[in-house]
Structure formats: C-alpha cells, structure tokens
Amino acid sequence: MLPYPALHASHGGIWIATADGTRRVGRGEAIRIAADTPVLLLNAPLVGQRLGYAELSGLDLLELYAFLHPARFAVPTPAGLARAVDLSPSERDEDVASFLLEAAAALLAVPAGHWPEREGAWAAVQALGRLRWPWAPVVAPHISRPRSDERWLFSKLPEWEEAAPRPAPRPVEIAPGEAEARLALLTGGAAEERPGQRAYAAAAAAAFAPRAIREAPNMVLAEAGTGIGKTLGYLAPASLWSERAGGAVWISTYTKALQRQLAAETARLYPDPVLRRERVVTRKGRENYLCLLNLEDALQGGFGGRAAVLAQLVARWAAFTADGDMVGGDLPGWLPTLFRRNGPAALTDRRGECVYAGCPHYRKCFIERAARASAEADIVIANHALVMVNAARGRETATRPTRYVFDEGHHLFDAADAMFGVAxxxxxxxxxxxxxxxxxxxxxxxxxxxxxxxxxxxxxxxxxxxxxxxxxxxxxxxxxxxxxxxxxxxxxxxxxxxxxxxxxxxxxxxxxxxxxxxxxxxxxxxxxxxxxxxxxxxxxxxxxxxxxxxxxxxxxxxxxxxxxxxxxxxxxxxxxxxxxxxxxxxxxxxxxxxxxxxxxxxxxxxxxxxxxxxxxxxxxxxxxxxxxxxLDPTRPFAEVVLKPAHGVLVTSATLTGGGDWDVAEARTGAPHLARAPARFEAASPFDYPSQAEVLIVTDVKRGDAAALANAYARLIVAAGGGTLGLFTAIRRLRAVHGRIADRLAQEGLPLHAQHVDPIDTGTLVDIFRDDPTASLLGTDALRDGVDVPGRSLRLVVMEGVPWPKPTVLHAARRLAGGGSAYDDRIVRARLAQAFGRLIRRADDSGAFVLLSAAMPSRLLPAFPSGVPVARVTLDEAVARVAARLSSGARIGHGESLPVPTENR
Structure with missing residues (x-):
C-alpha cells in the first residue's frame, strides 16, 4: 500500500483514509493535510471545488489511468474506476477514500502484467519526472527500461497515401422493396417487426434517386418519432446507393453524441472492424483534431508547468488513438479538464495556421488522414457545421458529396445561422x-x-x-x-x-x-x-x-x-x-x-x-x-449545400415541432428550391399514455429561488434520483444547485451540474447515465441530443416555459414570422425536445414536470398525443412522481388537460 493518505470529498462529507483506517474530517483539516502531504484523490479540480480550495493538487488517479491506459475511457467516478480496474465498487460514500488506496495499488500493478500500452511508457515517465509530475517517482520503479529502442510517437504513426481521384457516382435507382430488404438484413431475422421503420426506409430511398433537374435535389423531410429506428432506416438505402453508385453518403448530425452512436450502429453494416474503418469515416472540423506540429512544440518546451504534463499525456494517447480526435473521440473528455485551462486548445489548429505540406508531420497528420479516408469511404459521419464550412469555402471540391442525410434536422436552421453570420x-x-x-x-x-x-x-x-x-x-x-x-x-x-x-x-x-x-x-x-x-x-x-x-x-x-x-x-x-x-x-x-x-x-x-x-x-x-x-439563414444554406446536391434526407423526431410542416420546410431551406420536398411522418411506437405523464406545477412562485430549489429537491427525492433538471438561465441553475446539493447528499443522491462542476458536458452525461441514483442539472445543451435510456433518466424537471430570449435578432425574426405564433413554434419545439429525453425505450417509464403555472394550453401539442397532462400543486406532483417511479408502474392519475383541436 502507498504511504500516502487518500482524500475523498463529496456533498455528503470529507474522508481521509490511511493504512490505519478511514476517518471523517472537516474542510479545514482536509485542506491542511492536502497542503502538507501528497494525497491520493480522484478528479482533483472537482475535489478542490468541493473543499473551496482551487489550488488543490496531489496524485490524481485519473491522471495515472490516462498514462497507463491512453485511448481507453473510464467513467471518472469511484464506481467507473472500479469497473476499469476490476475491483468491487464502494457501496457507501465513506468507503470511497479507502477504495482509492486499493485502486492505486491495482493501477500500479498493471505494468507487471499484460499491458498493451507498454510501448513508449518508459520514455514518457522519464520526461514526466523531469516535469515533476507527482506520479512519476511512484510509477517509474514499476516500468522497466526497454531492451531495444522504442518507436517514438512521430515515427510510430502510419503515413497516409495519395490515391487516384474517385470517379463521380453513377446514377442508380433503388427499386421498391430493396431498401426494406436491406433493412431486414441489418436488423436480423429475429428482430421485432417495425412497420414504421420499414415505411421510413422506403420513404428515405427517394432521396437517393437520380436527380432530374439541376439545382433541384430529391429532398425528403421525414419526421420519425423516438423508437422508430431512424438510423438503420436511412442506413439501409444509403448503403445500397453507395455500393451501387460508388459514391459516399454524408450523414450529418448536430451533436457529437449522435456521431458516436452512428459510428456504433455501422457495425451492423460492416461487422468486420478492419473493413468498417475503411468504409465508415467520422469527420469533424480541424479544430477537433490533435495537431502534431503543435504537440511537438509543446513537448520541446513550448508548454510549461501543468500544461507540459498534459502534453506528455496527450502524446501517450496520440500513439494509440484511432483517429486523433480530441473532442468526442477516444481521448477521455475528463482529461483536459484536470488541467483546467492549461493547454488543450493550443494542441489543435484553432487559428487556421496550418502549413499543410510544409509541416514535417504532414504525411502523418490526423486531419489529412481523415480527409483522404473520407474520399474513399462509403459512409462519412460528419456534422452540420463541417458540411456547411466545406461547401461555403470550397473545401474538398473534388470529393464533394452528392447525397446527404441530415439527422437532427431540426437544428439545421441554428447551424446555418451560426455558419453564415458575421461578427x-x-x-x-x-x-x-x-x-x-x-x-x-x-x-x-x-x-x-x-x-x-x-x-x-x-x-x-x-x-x-x-x-x-x-x-x-x-x-x-x-x-x-x-x-x-x-x-x-x-x-x-x-x-x-x-x-x-x-x-x-x-x-x-x-x-x-x-x-x-x-x-x-x-x-x-x-x-x-x-x-x-x-x-x-x-x-x-x-x-x-x-x-x-x-x-x-x-x-x-x-x-x-x-x-x-x-x-x-x-x-x-x-x-x-x-x-x-x-x-x-x-x-x-x-x-x-x-x-x-x-x-x-x-x-x-x-x-x-x-x-x-x-x-x-x-x-x-x-x-x-x-x-x-x-433573417433567414437557410437561404445561403440552400445555395451552397442543397442546390449542388442530388439528394437530401432531413430527419428528426421533432422536425415539425408540433405538427406544422410549413415550418419544417421553412427551417430546412426547402422553399428556396425549385422542387418541393417529399414529406414522411411516422409516429413513435411507444405507448406514451401509459409510459409517461406531464405535470404542470401551479404553486411555485416565479422568481423565488428558495421555492424553486425546494421543488427540485423534493421531486428528486421522490424519484430516488434519475432526474434531468433543465434550466433557461445559468444563474438560476447555480442558485438551485447551491441550495440542494448537500441536502440530496444526505439522502444518498448524487447531484451533478453543468456550469458548476469542472467537468465537460459529455462526461457529465456519462456519469449521469452510469448511476441510477444520480441527477444532473443543465441548460440547452442537455435539452437535445442526450440519450439516456433506462432507469438512469426517469424524471425530467423544467424550471419554466422555455421562451426565447428577447434579443434584437429574435425580435426581427418574430416580426417576420408571425409575432406570438413564432414564439409558440419555438417553445413547442423546445418542449418536444425536452420531453423526448424521457422515453427512449419501450420499457421506459417516467414523468415530465414543468414548474410554471403560466404554461399556456395552446403549447400542449408539443407533447405526444394522449399523454396525460395535469395541473397540480407541488405536493400532488411529488406524490405522483413517487407513486409512478418508486414502483416503476405505468399509471396515469387524475384528469388530463384537453389539447386544443386547432393546435393539433
């Protein structure tokens, strides 16, 4: 056992563990011990924040894990680390400190066994020792010097090769029934029959038909509710077209989370991982990838202090990464946050200063490799911003795609707004x-x-x-x-x-x-x-x-x-x-x-x-x-992206935002095309009336922070955790978190928060997904694109009606878009997206609570048809949440509010 104490701090208390046992301590004593003695801890910035001691440092087990297992992810919690090192997780908060001692010993034993990431470790630990990394003197004795020279990062990375230009795709037709047949192969013969998914695949195939008129692509707008199986539904015709036409289909998303999910789903298309790496490529903007020239500069003295330590750990990762993606790839999202603001951004090309072939690492560049791989791929998983940047700035014109699938299509308007704006x-x-x-x-x-x-x-x-x-x-x-x-x-x-x-x-x-x-x-x-x-x-x-x-x-x-x-x-x-x-x-x-x-x-x-x-x-x-x-950013989007394309599928579970197809067309650029788009709609197969209910709380006074915090705390306790709390203002989020975190900890319910915890959003979602008793507070980024099926998310609580912020830009668009009706469309779309986080599988059950007595009935069509909606007091809401979620029963109590027929 290491001769260092282990420190664990949570909202429930602070504990110190040594070889003699574990004891609870106060904040002042914990800070004194941490300042005087090297301590073992997990996520130093988070522990420091909970102690109120921002400069806390020590032997962070996450840093040791990143050194030993680069390019491997672990949820940065005691339970997540326990799984990663094959130990039993701590059942109680007071046992975590002693667990950290066990975990450290398990990690230090890794070099003695089979260790796939051994290469380069000895040289790296020597460099980290010179940088006074706290773990270096502890780890170094466990790593033997290699008998022969190791391949260092810049000699180990493979070089990409030039290839002949790819011929233009051939015009091919997907016959009726072929997309459905391919879908059946992808889902497997024993899969549950989904009529909605089959119909969706057939409708999506129209986007891959040969174009008949210049600047008039075959455009399909497809709204498919959660659970339809959109991904495999459009992969079926997309893969058929790519195989026969010899061209690439670009699947564009808005969130990195969906990019990861799509990459996983393509295993159905290409089960062989080697073939899959050739046929499926994930693309992001160049600012997401590690720049080898910037890394070399950092390793040669361009960075100092903690930033230099980060550079060494990133170099370890770069030798084992699949694609060099630092943001949402196989670099753990929590690693840069351990170093606060020191260095991560400087390791990517965020300023457009690339010297291309003038760089000594050009032939090994992750960005160039991804660009060339996508030119030969069948499926390219990109994002809305990259698609628009490439089209608007004339990048990669020789390999410009002719077929696009825009998943999360309800975000096209926002992506175009950002892309074509001027500041x-x-x-x-x-x-x-x-x-x-x-x-x-x-x-x-x-x-x-x-x-x-x-x-x-x-x-x-x-x-x-x-x-x-x-x-x-x-x-x-x-x-x-x-x-x-x-x-x-x-x-x-x-x-x-x-x-x-x-x-x-x-x-x-x-x-x-x-x-x-x-x-x-x-x-x-x-x-x-x-x-x-x-x-x-x-x-x-x-x-x-x-x-x-x-x-x-x-x-x-x-x-x-x-x-x-x-x-x-x-x-x-x-x-x-x-x-x-x-x-x-x-x-x-x-x-x-x-x-x-x-x-x-x-x-x-x-x-x-x-x-x-x-x-x-x-x-x-x-x-x-x-x-x-x-005023309408889809106008330039239609000019530079849609019109040159031959076929476009725009899809989402909330494309119409409450049933208005004219709005869906307007927000995707369709009115600027010579040919009207095809429309397809498939309702979710879920039994929403029995799986969920919507409760509108009428007695929480707007602007009363104490009452708002009390409502969140009571609802989270009633649900036993598993709550996603959504806010329209960071200030109120922080106020609520500050009032309820300790209170929930006493109930054994962890609380995490965006804009409070020094952890990136993706990792916060991973932590939330991993622990059914945890709850997560956040803002817009968590309202859409978060997929947490099962018991980990069973209650969604919104602090109020998500009205748009009254900016100059919004006022102009509101005036042009119909006044209050424009506001209503935005709010209905936001409510639909938020509700969509709740039910992700057929066996999910949950409640959606809106803490606003001012919720107008005209906005109720945002929720799925038939879902019980009731206006209740907070006491009633707490009782109903407890009744529904404590037993997991699918029940609907009380009278539902009618949905106005004119708004259906």
Missing amino acids: LTGGETIELRRWVLGPEAGGRGRRRGLAARLSDVASYDEGGARAIADAVAAAQALASEGWLGRLGEGAPFGPIETLLAAVRGLTYARAEQPGDAGYGLETELAEPTPALIEAAAPAAHALDALLRPLHALGRRLEAVLAEAPDWLDGAARARVEGAIASLGWRAETVAAWLALLARIGGPADPEVVDWMAVDRAEGREYDVGLHRRW
Whole structure:
C-alpha cells in the first residue's frame, strides 16, 4: 500500500483514509493535510471545488489511468474506476477514500502484467519526472527500461497515401422493396417487426434517386418519432446507393453524441472492424483534431508547468488513438479538464495556421488522414457545421458529396445561422491579427504568421512577397493585446479600436437597463451617432488596406500553381492549395466586415439583421463589436449545400415541432428550391399514455429561488434520483444547485451540474447515465441530443416555459414570422425536445414536470398525443412522481388537460 493518505470529498462529507483506517474530517483539516502531504484523490479540480480550495493538487488517479491506459475511457467516478480496474465498487460514500488506496495499488500493478500500452511508457515517465509530475517517482520503479529502442510517437504513426481521384457516382435507382430488404438484413431475422421503420426506409430511398433537374435535389423531410429506428432506416438505402453508385453518403448530425452512436450502429453494416474503418469515416472540423506540429512544440518546451504534463499525456494517447480526435473521440473528455485551462486548445489548429505540406508531420497528420479516408469511404459521419464550412469555402471540391442525410434536422436552421453570420468584434479582429503577424514582441511559440508560413513560396514570387509585406503592415491597424483595457480607459489605439470604442459607448447608452445583472448588452444598429459614423470610415479604410494584399497574394499563389515550377511537387502543390483556401476564407471574412460597416449611415438590408453588442459574463466584458445574421439563414444554406446536391434526407423526431410542416420546410431551406420536398411522418411506437405523464406545477412562485430549489429537491427525492433538471438561465441553475446539493447528499443522491462542476458536458452525461441514483442539472445543451435510456433518466424537471430570449435578432425574426405564433413554434419545439429525453425505450417509464403555472394550453401539442397532462400543486406532483417511479408502474392519475383541436 502507498504511504500516502487518500482524500475523498463529496456533498455528503470529507474522508481521509490511511493504512490505519478511514476517518471523517472537516474542510479545514482536509485542506491542511492536502497542503502538507501528497494525497491520493480522484478528479482533483472537482475535489478542490468541493473543499473551496482551487489550488488543490496531489496524485490524481485519473491522471495515472490516462498514462497507463491512453485511448481507453473510464467513467471518472469511484464506481467507473472500479469497473476499469476490476475491483468491487464502494457501496457507501465513506468507503470511497479507502477504495482509492486499493485502486492505486491495482493501477500500479498493471505494468507487471499484460499491458498493451507498454510501448513508449518508459520514455514518457522519464520526461514526466523531469516535469515533476507527482506520479512519476511512484510509477517509474514499476516500468522497466526497454531492451531495444522504442518507436517514438512521430515515427510510430502510419503515413497516409495519395490515391487516384474517385470517379463521380453513377446514377442508380433503388427499386421498391430493396431498401426494406436491406433493412431486414441489418436488423436480423429475429428482430421485432417495425412497420414504421420499414415505411421510413422506403420513404428515405427517394432521396437517393437520380436527380432530374439541376439545382433541384430529391429532398425528403421525414419526421420519425423516438423508437422508430431512424438510423438503420436511412442506413439501409444509403448503403445500397453507395455500393451501387460508388459514391459516399454524408450523414450529418448536430451533436457529437449522435456521431458516436452512428459510428456504433455501422457495425451492423460492416461487422468486420478492419473493413468498417475503411468504409465508415467520422469527420469533424480541424479544430477537433490533435495537431502534431503543435504537440511537438509543446513537448520541446513550448508548454510549461501543468500544461507540459498534459502534453506528455496527450502524446501517450496520440500513439494509440484511432483517429486523433480530441473532442468526442477516444481521448477521455475528463482529461483536459484536470488541467483546467492549461493547454488543450493550443494542441489543435484553432487559428487556421496550418502549413499543410510544409509541416514535417504532414504525411502523418490526423486531419489529412481523415480527409483522404473520407474520399474513399462509403459512409462519412460528419456534422452540420463541417458540411456547411466545406461547401461555403470550397473545401474538398473534388470529393464533394452528392447525397446527404441530415439527422437532427431540426437544428439545421441554428447551424446555418451560426455558419453564415458575421461578427466584427475585438476578439475576431485580434484573431486575424495573430493569423497575419504570428507572435509579436514578447509572444511565445513558433512563428506561424503569414510571412513564416509562406516565406519560401514568397521568395519565388516577387509579387507574392510584396503582398505579404503589405498584409503585415495593414494588420497593424487591427485590435491588439490589451484592447479591452484601453476601451475601458477611453484610450483606444488605431482605427479598429476606435470603432469598437464607439460601438461600446453607444451600446451602453441605449441598452443598459436599471438593475442590470451584468449580462451581455445589445442594441440595434440603427440611427447611428455622428461619433460612430466618423469611426466607421477609417475602420473601413484599414480593412480595405488589408483585403487588397490578401486578394493579391491569393492571385499570386494561383499563378504559381499555373506556372508549375520545378520545385512544385505534389506536397508543395498541396501546401499552396491549402494556403489559397485559407486566404480565401480570411478575405471573405474581411469583405463581410466591410459590408457590415457600409451599413453604418447607409440603407438597411431587409435580408439581414444588424446589431451592436457588448458581451459580458458575470459582469466582466470579454468582447465588443458589430453583428450581422441572415433573417433567414437557410437561404445561403440552400445555395451552397442543397442546390449542388442530388439528394437530401432531413430527419428528426421533432422536425415539425408540433405538427406544422410549413415550418419544417421553412427551417430546412426547402422553399428556396425549385422542387418541393417529399414529406414522411411516422409516429413513435411507444405507448406514451401509459409510459409517461406531464405535470404542470401551479404553486411555485416565479422568481423565488428558495421555492424553486425546494421543488427540485423534493421531486428528486421522490424519484430516488434519475432526474434531468433543465434550466433557461445559468444563474438560476447555480442558485438551485447551491441550495440542494448537500441536502440530496444526505439522502444518498448524487447531484451533478453543468456550469458548476469542472467537468465537460459529455462526461457529465456519462456519469449521469452510469448511476441510477444520480441527477444532473443543465441548460440547452442537455435539452437535445442526450440519450439516456433506462432507469438512469426517469424524471425530467423544467424550471419554466422555455421562451426565447428577447434579443434584437429574435425580435426581427418574430416580426417576420408571425409575432406570438413564432414564439409558440419555438417553445413547442423546445418542449418536444425536452420531453423526448424521457422515453427512449419501450420499457421506459417516467414523468415530465414543468414548474410554471403560466404554461399556456395552446403549447400542449408539443407533447405526444394522449399523454396525460395535469395541473397540480407541488405536493400532488411529488406524490405522483413517487407513486409512478418508486414502483416503476405505468399509471396515469387524475384528469388530463384537453389539447386544443386547432393546435393539433
């Protein structure tokens, strides 16, 4: 047994375990012991938060697990770790500290047995020892020096190979009945007959028919309730078409959770894992993948302190990862959170500074490997943002897909809104400055500015070199380090900061209200003041001075490609093409900023919404600027994505948001196409009237934090945990969590919370799913895309009606979309999504509680037809939740509220 005490802190108490036994201690004693003695613990940031000691450090078992088993996931809880190391989990909170001692001993015994991740461990622990990683002196004696030289990461990773361009897909037809036959093969002969799934597969096949009219894809809108089996329903015709046509089908999702689920479902198509890796590829934006050049820089001294330790652990993971995906892949989501804000973002390419073939690791790059693999794949699992980025910026035009499946299609509007929006803010301009200039005086890291990335190409072309110099000079006018402080002091520097100062002043003058709570401020970009108009002209001149050399450099690089000098081999060509694409993206951004500035003092564009904003968090400003969004963002989405496609299937369980197909079409871009889409609808096979009920609590006063917290606590206790609590404001979530966490702990009911616990959202859901007694509080991110079937989620509680936030953008869309009817459509969709978390399987049973007496009856069609809906007091709601969930019985009490027929 290790000669260190183990520390465990929860909302139920604090315990210290040693070889002599376990004792309960107070917060002060625990902090003193942790400060004086190395302690074993599990998830140091979380334990530190519960102790109120943010600087807590020690021997974190999660770090040891990540070192020993890189690319293996474990739920970061005592029970999850127990399963990972094959120990019996602790039954009581007070036994966890002693369990940590056992778990540490079990982990340290790993190197003595069969250890698949042995390669590279000895060198890594030596490097970690030099970084004073607390585990290094403990682990090092257990790892013997290898007899021969080990392959280090950068020599171990395989290289991708170039392949001939894939021929264009052949026009093929899926005959009636073929999609259903393929579905039967995927589900297996013994599977339960699902008529809805068969009908769905047949309807989805229409999206794969040959296109008859240019810019008029075969579009199918398909709403299929939870339990229909949408995934296999569209994989059946998609796989048939891909096999026969020789093309790739891109399946796009909104959430990373669904991407993981889809990847798992494709095992039905390709049971052989080797073949599956060839035929199915998951794609994400490049900012999700580990950048090997950034990692090399970190390992060679670019990182210091705890960030350097993270880099070493990520290097261990990189040697064993399947695809290099740091966000939602096989890197445990909890690992970066152990290091707080130190380093994770710097290990990916978030600034578009890739040098492509100029990188020494280009042939092993995870991003390039994924791009090439997707060109040869049958099924590409992507996300809405990546699909739109690739289409809008002309990326991978040679392998552009002709068939799309948009799952979670109700989010297409939001994804397009974000993709095609424009933000001329301090944060965006300083990001562009760094992209052009690289590290400035006193900055750390490798020079990755425009000149450094293209210096050798520029030396070949005099015009290109001049354009780079002009761009570097013009970028000096952009916002620079310390700009927020200068704005606050009234001393902006340069034309862009002067513009931002004018925006900030006018926003505060027009938007701030009495009793301001410190949240963001915004106001319409209308009736600008003379100061703002005067600031806009020099800012536009400065941006134009930057745009011209960016355009010129792009043209010079295109000329280099056309001239094809001797040194322009395949790798150099790829590098120049990458630089052209990156320049095009930045130039488009600057051009959009100029168009936005032209609005100041000029005519308004009825197609867009413009406003000014000061972004704040808890009273602290973090950005200032001008914003533009399309009134209807599906218009550009239809132009760049839908019209070039041959077939598109858009599907969701809540596509119509309550039965309005016209709204579904409007929010997916269908009205902008020459051909009307086909519609398909299949109701969920679940018996909602007996499996669930909706309770609207009438006696919890709005704005009373104590009453709201009491309601949550009583309902969670009545359900015995298994509760997903949804909030419309982070402030109220934190207030409720602070009041009830200790109270629930005394009942043996763990409580986790987004925006409170220092854990990423995906891991919080994993923890929640893993423990039927746990409950989870969260906001919008947990309202949709969370799949927790079974007893782990049996109660959903919403703090109130999820009305849309009254922003400038929302007000404009509300005016154009029918006023209050527009609000109602949004709320019905949100309620439908929230209710959809509750019943995921035929044997699920649960209750949905809305803590709002102001819930209008006209919104009730958001819930499945026939579900009992009752307005009750909190006491009644608690009793009914306890009766339903304690026994798991499927019952419906009391009278249901009628659903207005005009809203059905």
